[in-house]
Amino acid sequence: MTKILFMNSGGMDSLVGMKKLIMDGHEVHYLYLDYGQISNQRARIAVEIIANKLNIPPQNRNIIKIDFSESVIDTLEHDYLPVNPFIVVGSGRATAYLQHLMRVIGGSFAYKINAQILAGGFRVSNNIVDTVVTSFYNKITGIYENIQFYSPLQGLNREGVKNLALELGLTVQDLRETVSCMALADRACGTCLKCRERAELGIEETIIL
Numbered sequence: 265m266t267k268i269l270f271m272n273s274g275g276m277d278s279l280v281g282m283k284k285l286i287m288d289g290h291e292v293h294y295l296y297l298d299y300g301q302i303s304n305q306r307a308r309i310a311v312e313i314i315a316n317k318l319n320i321p322p323q324n325r326n327i328i329k330i331d332f333s334e335s336v337i338d339t340l341e342h343d344y345l346p347v348n349p350f351i352v353v354g355s356g357r358a359t360a361y362l363q364h365l366m367r368v369i370g371g372s373f374a375y376k377i378n379a380q381i382l383a384g385g386f387r388v389s390n391n392i393v394d395t396v397v398t399s400f401y402n403k404i405t406g407i408y409e410n411i412q413f414y415s416p417l418q419g420l421n422r423e424g425v426k427n428l429a430l431e432l433g434l435t436v437q438d439l440r441e442t443v444s445c446m447a448l449a450d451r452a453c454g455t456c457l458k459c460r461e462r463a464e465l466g467i468e469e470t471i472i473l
């Protein structure tokens with residue numbers, strides 16, 4: 265059994281990815297980042313539902329709130345974030361940097377809880393994840409050398425993820441109780457790319473505020 269930290273977004277890929285890792289016999293912890301995303305309220309509900317569904321022990325559920333309106337430095341000053349904060353300050357809202365920031369925090373947290381693997385719902389190949397993430401980490405610090413990066417969903421498209429979910433014993437209803445839509449609304453918008461992709465597969469979101 266390997267201790268794995270999974271970057272849980274409350275999305276369908278997070279549900280299926282963590283389910284796969286648990287069924288493979290791993291000890292799964294998760295980290296949800298509240299960085300002010302407009303879907304945060306609905307995503308938080310999904311995260312809770314997913315955790316309960318997968319019987320993830322309370323002590324393995326982690327949530328960090330990052331307040332960009334103050335300063336990222338405050339967040340980065342925690343003892344589990346031994347990284348150089350200037351990398352992200354000032355560019356925190358740019359998507360690329362935000363993704364890096366999440367990985368930095370994920371990597372730091374994995375280090376803190378002594379997880380050997382940092383996992384996520386990336387569907388690109390592990391090679392790409394490995395190359396991108398590792399090269400970034402190597403630039404900022406050497407502390408992540410002992411943490412591997414892994415995606416249980418590599419190479420799958422959304423339909424592939426749905427099929428894997430059903431193979432693993434999850435149901436269509438389970439998949440519907442996750443959040444992909446990023447719209448500022450009390451429910452999924454039904455028109456964005458993610459909503460349309462999900463509609464095609466019959467897994468429209470059900471979480472409503």
Ligand SMILES: [Zn+2]
Pocket residue numbers: 445446447452453454455456457458459
């Ligand atoms: Zn939408």
